[in-house]
Amino acid sequence: MAVGLDAADSRVRDRHEQFRALAREQLPRLVSLARRLVGEDAEDAVQDCLLKAFQSMDQLRDEAAGQAWLTAILVNCCRDRGRARARHPQEVDLDEVEEFSLYRKIAYEDPFPYSDSLHLDFLAEFGPEDVHAVLMRLPPLYRVPLVLVHMEGFLAKEVARMLGVPLGTVLARLHRGRKLFEKEMWDYAESSGLLRKGRR
Known part of the structure; x- marks a missing residue:
């Protein structure tokens, strides 16, 4: 009986060590992804x-x-946090966006x-923090x-499975x-002065 308990304890310890190793390895990537998905709530989501x-x-x-x-777990945690924070979804004028x-x-x-x-000069005005700021302006539905x-390299069909929505x-x-x-x-370039900098 004691041998059986020792074997079970050993399996539990192995699983815990496996989890610790996986978490240590993936933590920087998870934090980076969460920052792009939920911004300041990233650490809580992770x-x-x-x-x-x-x-x-x-x-x-x-x-x-x-x-x-x-x-997949992180994406669901980020979606849960987004739902809790936003009582009303951010509205987007799709006709204006399409045009x-x-x-x-x-x-x-x-x-x-x-x-x-011209176009390369425009893009060159954006630093990583600017791109992140623009990304955080998007409603989570699109972000x-x-x-x-x-950014993460998943296929659209994998994302569809993660989000539980059709591929289309x-x-x-x-x-x-x-x-x-x-x-x-x-809009960000105009409001933050990136275009004025480019005119110098």
Whole structure:
């Protein structure tokens, strides 16, 4: 009987050590992803994620799937936090977004009149903190798929499974999210003075 208990204790200790190793390895990536998904709530979301993952560690059968498994848990924790914070979803004028073209706007406004590479000069004004600020302006509905596909490298069908929505819905959100991101880039550049800097 004692041998059986020792073996069970040993398995529990092994699972705990496995979890600690996985969490240590993935923590920087999880924090980075959470910052892009929920901003200042990132640390709390990661803490929620690790707690839920620890509680359901027995569900992870294949260690190689650990990264994707933790990512799916984190995405759900971030969505839960977003739902709790926002009583009303952020409204977006989709017609205005669909008509917007960053390429045409930059060409028409000509913020860098002596430039031979106008669009590249515009993009060069954005530092990592500016891109993050623009990203955080997007409603989570569009931000989450954009981050997962374009920054984390997940396939759209994987994101659809994570979010529990049809693939077509994810593809539509990605399209609208990209258009909205372009529009927010222009608005951010105007409001933060990036265009004035470029005129110097």
